[in-house]
Amino acid sequence: MSCQSCGGETVAVPVSAELREYLPGDAPAVAVCRACLAMEPTDDAPEAVPDLTVLDDAVPSSPEAAVPLVLLVGLLDSLAVHRPEITALLERVEQAGTDPLLAVDRLADGYGADAHVDLAARRRQLEQLL
Numbered sequence: 001m002s003c004q005s006c007g008g009e010t011v012a013v014p015v016s017a018e019l020r021e022y023l024p025g026d027a028p029a030v031a032v033c034r035a036c037l038a039m040e041p042t043d044d045a046p047e048a049v050p051d052l053t054v055l056d057d058a059v060p061s062s063p064e065a066a067v068p069l070v071l072l073v074g075l076l077d078s079l080a081v082h083r084p085e086i087t088a089l090l091e092r093v094e095q096a097g098t099d100p101l102l103a104v105d106r107l108a109d110g111y112g113a114d115a116h117v118d119l120a121a122r123r124r125q126l127e128q129l130l
Contacts, residue, residue: 001031001042005116008035011054013067014045019092022071022085032070037107038116039074058106065096069103076122079129087129101127 001010010031015023023030027041034055049063052070060066072089075082093100101123108119 003033005038006036008033012046036116056110058103060098065098068092076117
């Protein structure tokens with residue numbers, strides 16, 4: 001599957017039932033673009049969470065932190081609309097042992113203008129949100 005935003009290659013990530021509540025729709029998985037980090041719901045769910053460090057070294061190797069982090073980044077295109085979901089995902093990433101703001105900083109450095117949203121600006125907004 002290719003990204004609808006930029007045409008880049010995507011990685012399918014299964015979303016557990018407990019995390020699906022934070023996503024629009026009821027798809028069992030999301031496709032995360034390797035080029036811009038845009039996220040799209042998909043029905044093609046792999047059996048296991050892939051190694052999401054292929055997206056960037058800023059993504060934790062632990063699926064417990066990595067999946068909520070990529071969901072969080074995917075929702076940053078509309079911070080106002082997804083504020084409750086983003087807040088909950090920030091807490092989940094932190095509870096899994098990863099600093100979510102530092103991870104977003106590192107993703108902003110790695111992706112720069114190629115990201116689907118201005119991650120550096122969103123990071124500042126996330127800090128205000130918290």
